[in-house]
Amino acid sequence: MTEYEAFAVELAREAARVTLPFFRSDIGHEDKGGAAGFDPVTEADKQAEAAIRRLIAERYPDHGVIGEEYGADRPDAEQVWVLDPIDGTRAFISGLPLWTTLIALRQENRPTVGVIAQPYLDEIFVGGPSGARLLRGRAETPLAVRPCQTLAEAVISTTDPDIFDAAEGAAWTQLRGAARLARLGCDAYAYAMVAAGRMDLVAETSLKPWDWSALVPIIEAAGGRVVNWRGATPDADGRILAVGDPRLIAQALPLLEPAAV
Missing domain, CATH: 3.40.190.80 (D-Maltodextrin-Binding Protein; domain 2)
Known part of the structure; x- marks a missing residue:
């Protein structure tokens, strides 16, 4: 696993530390959609993104960040982390374990490292220059698409x-x-x-x-x-x-x- 792939996994685990205690709790939510329709956001979204941003700033202070909750910071940097702390907030507030944390590293305006994490199921899907794999507990399983001709x-x-x-x-x-x-x-x-x-x-x-x-x-x-x-x-x-x-x-x-x- 490359340095940035390993760091993306570290970020996902930090986000899980924040989000899991909120899942299936009595957490409330705000509607940020307005006239555009229901678009909930929770304290878990906000705290998780803040935690991820803190780790990025500590480890790679010259990197940029684009996040759903707190916007863009140096989006024109050579390396930019793109964050969605809880993708599927509707599922999150409904108690369904289909929400995920999404973390990507963009280099030369192209995503080169990605993580899709579902902490309730203890799953981290990671992909990048070293390949694609599923991390679950201490196990690593290679990921491969299946053939589908039509x-x-x-x-x-x-x-x-x-x-x-x-x-x-x-x-x-x-x-x-x-x-x-x-x-x-x-x-x-x-x-x-x-x-x-x-x-x-x-x-x-x-x-x-x-x-x-x-x-x-x-x-x-x-x-x-x-x-x-x-x-x-x-x-x-x-x-x-x-x-x-x-x-x-x-x-x-x-x-x-x-x-x-």
């Missing part, structure tokens, strides 16, 4: 179809109709399952950099690919297509591209 064989996911606009919703309906099985409500945990070879495709929209940066190095190190709905590198557009078997991209894009305008 959409008709694919298990696919999106967190909530209601997030799609009309064109995106029509595209998702076609994609779902072409697939074998669709699962909803998994948040970033679905991407971990793609890297682990349990699912085949995730398509989502309206994602921020902290929502998708961590998953890219993990899925790609496991043998998959992550693109936007035009087949290009993920960007501020926020539409993400992640696949285990790269052959699925050519089949999914004709269904998604009409909505990517």
Whole structure:
């Protein structure tokens, strides 16, 4: 494991130290969505990101940070950590163990190290230059996507179809109709399952950099690919297509591209 991969795992474990005591407790939440719709944030989100930022500042004071809760600090630095302390806060406040902590290191404007951690299940999915692996307790298991030649064989996911606009919703309906099985409500945990070879495709929209940066190095190190709905590198557009078997991209894009305008 490289230095930065090991540090990303250390950050995930520090976040777990903060978040786990709050999970399935009587923690309250605020709604930061306003007119845009329900978007909860908890004290666990805030405290976890603050703890991660403290460790980064101590270890790598010249690195930048972009986080969901506390914004950007030196986002143009050579190395920038991209943080989502609790991805899936709706799941968190509902007591569902599908929320995750997302940590990525961006170098030359590209995510090169990623962690998806689910501390309640004691799972840390990590990917980067040394490969992709699942850490659970003291065990390390290599991650590898599974072959899936056609959409008709694919298990696919999106967190909530209601997030799609009309064109995106029509595209998702076609994609779902072409697939074998669709699962909803998994948040970033679905991407971990793609890297682990349990699912085949995730398509989502309206994602921020902290929502998708961590998953890219993990899925790609496991043998998959992550693109936007035009087949290009993920960007501020926020539409993400992640696949285990790269052959699925050519089949999914004709269904998604009409909505990517």
